[in-house]
Amino acid sequence: MVIDCHGHYTTAPQELQAFRDAQIAALTDPSQARPLAAMSDDQLRESVQPQLKFQSERGTDLTVFSPRASAMAHHIGDAKTSLDWTRHCNDLIHRVCGLFPQNFVGVCQLPQTPSNPLANCIAELERCVKELGFIGCNLNPDPSGGYWSAPPLTDRYWYPFYEKMVELDVPAMVHVSASCNPNFHATGAHYINADTTAFMQFIQADLFEDFPALRMIIPHGGGAVPYHWGRYRGLAQDMKRPLLADMIRNNVFFDTCVYHQAGIDLLLRVVPADNILFGSEMVGAVRGIDPETGHYYDDTKRYVDAAAISDGDRRKIFEGNTRRVYPLINNKLGAVAI
């Protein structure tokens, strides 16, 4: 079985974006507000045909599916804006997962708002896990959208949320959203920077001593981290911090959203196989076909298939690690021996 731990609902019916556009317009002109228009099951089925087609063509089975990350945009409006938008997005994921239970399992967006306490996020996580059957969440380390005004992920500000994650036994993918800072292209800079930033924060603090059961997935192959693995090993050593392999063992995981063979080869060469989860980010950041290979850039399964690793490690990366990091997935799949 091949589980893709990183898929976003980037192909939702346009009714969802129409609601969002009206919601944003209503921030300055309340008369613009519109309820979310009804969407039929057939519309939803139709909307995920691209994902289903890619699963089938590429030989993947199940996608850990969450709302479109760039559209979370926690910097827009206030706490109510974020909550209303988030609940609609999560409810839609829930419907898709109900229509295609063999193909999708849900991960939620969180109703974050800059400088706000995390009570809404705790409640929404609980709702999504307990009522909607979700298995994890996407946590935005920079709800300001590129101005980095929140405390580091190791700050006690986040601890109440981590307590709930541990209680529910769900991990978080550390995932920023759109950038409203003109310095940062979203998928080309802000995403990758956030991944790198989060990892360095984890090196600097004792978060995983405080929460031994907390699990964080750093997407996009861990940002710059594997490429600079020697720098991070050396910085940790200079700072008299634990070895990276020990620090990450039970707590920090990277996906395989790296869109060329050389990058995947590096990832698999330096990061322990137990800490790598197969992911593709499809349909997402890069949509084209690589003229050098004739295949989609984001067909990351091909790179993992071609990598010089053992079959046992490949099985871990494709399935076992994701079952371990997102254990509630086993409620869906049954506790198949792996």
Next chain:
Amino acid sequence: MVIDCHGHYTTAPQELQAFRDAQIAALTDPSQARPLAAMSDDQLRESVQPQLKFQSERGTDLTVFSPRASAMAHHIGDAKTSLDWTRHCNDLIHRVCGLFPQNFVGVCQLPQTPSNPLANCIAELERCVKELGFIGCNLNPDPSGGYWSAPPLTDRYWYPFYEKMVELDVPAMVHVSASCNPNFHATGAHYINADTTAFMQFIQADLFEDFPALRMIIPHGGGAVPYHWGRYRGLAQDMKRPLLADMIRNNVFFDTCVYHQAGIDLLLRVVPADNILFGSEMVGAVRGIDPETGHYYDDTKRYVDAAAISDGDRRKIFEGNTRRVYPLINNKLGAVAI
């Protein structure tokens, strides 16, 4: 000959930091201001013994030498603060280069200040190149120190400075300084993020069409870029931008400040050899010895020596490319055939 394009004067006599401390204290209490204390030539000679020892032990010949990057701290004080501090730092580099002309050639810090026009930077660059014999500069894309309030490097805000760079025929290394944002560890996050950010900015705009002779070095192995080379190729393709290899050819270069063999191997595998300049960042970000190899993490020459590349490419990386990107270096070295 082996030229290290990336060395900072991190070992300056403590008189320099004492001046800086007093300068900062004087921002709130003007009575704290102190002039820079005199430093003898012997003090300066002594201060660079670590660099000279590493050059000798590692087999490098000449270091392109600039003030300590993390201490530039353009966010502190006002334009006069930045100018006074910068000139002292550059003058000290000039003295070291005069004492060891075979070992060091100067690159300047710039007196940047958030939101200020670049007139001071233009004047200081001209002074350093014409009067002090410097061959390039370090340009900070985020003088706010981690809040990214400046316009992107492709914005016309920077154009007057680029005009001066082209006129003087000197390149800039894109290099941030200390972070005052608690999210960003300086050398572990802010530096790497800035490298990644700058590269994506270059993809998005026509800067090098406007300035065909402008040359930028992205340090730290290009941040996350080589690891995500497929992502950047794919994003450029989706955005209908030029091929990366064409975009960077005469304008964008990466150094080799990547502190493990796997990282250097990736860099050399995906980035054209013509766009890679040997660098080590010594004495700098990571100071320890890698227990896996028994050698200093930042002894990057060992990785380049061990990489599976042709001798011709190795010569380009060690010498030829740096002579091409920093052509004023040839005034020092003579136009040796390479």
